[in-house]
Amino acid sequence: MLVSRRLTGARARAPLLASLLEAWCRQGRTTSSYSAFSEPSHVRALVYGNHGDPAKVIQLKNLELTAVEGSDVHVKMLAAPINPSDINMIQGNYGLLPKLPAVGGNEGVGQVIAVGSSVSGLKPGDWVIPANAGLGTWRTEAVFSEEALIGVPKDIPLQSAATLGVNPCTAYRMLVDFEQLQPGDSVIQNASNSGVGQAVIQIASALGLKTINVIRDRPDIKKLTDRLKDLGADYVLTEEELRMPETKNIFKARRNHGDLWRNGQAACNSLCEYAHF
Numbered sequence: 084m085l086v087s088r089r090l091t092g093a094r095a096r097a098p099l100l101a102s103l104l105e106a107w108c109r110q111g112r113t114t115s116s117y118s119a120f121s122e123p124s125h126v127r128a129l130v131y132g133n134h135g136d137p138a139k140v141i142q143l144k145n146l147e148l149t150a151v152e153g154s155d156v157h158v159k160m161l162a163a164p165i166n167p168s169d170i171n172m173i174q175g176n177y178g179l180l181p182k183l184p185a186v187g188g189n190e191g192v193g194q195v196i197a198v199g200s201s202v203s204g205l206k207p208g209d210w211v212i213p214a215n216a217g218l219g220t221w222r223t224e225a226v227f228s229e230e231a232l233i234g235v236p237k238d239i240p241l242q243s244a245a246t247l248g249v250n251p252c253t254a255y256r257m258l259v260d261f262e263q264l265q266p267g268d269s270v271i272q273n274a275s276n277s278g279v280g281q282a283v284i285q286i287a288s289a290l291g292l293k294t295i296n297v298i299r300d301r302p303d304i305k306k307l308t309d310r311l312k313d314l315g316a317d318y319v320l321t322e323e324e325l326r327m328p329e330t331k332n333i334f335k336a337r338r339n340h341g342d343l344w345r346n347g348q349a350a351c352n353s354l355c356e357y358a359h360f
């Protein structure tokens with residue numbers, strides 16, 4: 084789902100983004116009051132002026148780039164994913180909604196091209212990610228204020244940098260905010276193959292925590308199980324296996340180690356349910 088020019092040598096079209104682009108081509112280019120102009124420009128953005136079906140309300144527009152002054156930072160986007168919450172935001176059913184018209188996309192990584200005279204924490208060449216949701220990352224370039232950005236190392240994979248701000252942070256907060264887990268403790272989560280779930284597996288592994296990961300059954304279940312184990316998963320179970328009597332033996336074994344069990348995705352959704360066995 085990642086749109087990355089750097090990785091592929093050419094713009095890779097994620098399925099949804101491709102459909103959005105096609106929708107725009109069908110509708111034809113339009114102008115709006117959103118600093119857009121009718122002449123072609125190298126600064127392009129996927130903009131929505133109303134909430135609704137993303138394929139219908141998103142339009143590809145040329146945006147005018149403002150001059151770089153003071154605390155401004157001129158950024159060239161390198162990669163921006165499509166997170167499910169980006170879609171919810173466009174549909175208008177997300178908890179946080181930007182003022183319209185807005186540029187889509189909440190995550191992504193860009194490279195600093197130029198900085199204003201009062202910018203002290205960033206320099207040309209640095210990689211940056213949004214500090215908060217709602218920045219609008221689905222664009223080729225933009226001028227943002229310095230405080231809207233966070234510098235990140237350039238020696239991490241581009242995809243990791245572009246997807247650092249939402250799912251890994253959610254997974255980390257879920258693991259550290261509710262209990263003081265110790266190495267050897269265990270965590271159980273459903274939707275383990277989700278973006279958040281995969282981050283839980285990797286962060287838990289790095290913290291020395293054991294993970295029991297529940298997934299839905301599918302034809303290529305071994306492939307998915309192997310992939311999650313490669314990420315550091317200790318146990319991977321289908322929902323059906325979770326209900327089998329013999330699975331209780333895993334729980335008993337972990338309980339004998341004094342472990343804590345948690346429904347991770349529930350915590351992710353602020354329900355924070357604990358399951359002590």
Ligand SMILES: NC(=O)c1ccc[n+]([C@@H]2O[C@H](COP(=O)([O-])OP(=O)(O)OC[C@H]3O[C@@H](n4cnc5c(N)ncnc54)[C@H](OP(=O)(O)O)[C@@H]3O)[C@@H](O)[C@H]2O)c1
Binds near residue numbers: 250275276348352
């Ligand atoms: N609080 C926050 O700030 C925050 C931030 C990020 C995410 N979240 C939440 O974390 C969760 C995961 O988000 P994500 O972006 O990582 O998701 P994602 O990558 O889109 O994955 C969705 C997951 O949900 C599973 N799923 C869908 N329908 C299901 C059902 N009926 N029963 C069981 N599993 C089902 C999918 O399993 P299959 O592969 O089997 O379809 C998949 O594992 C979501 O609930 C999201 O709202 C919260």
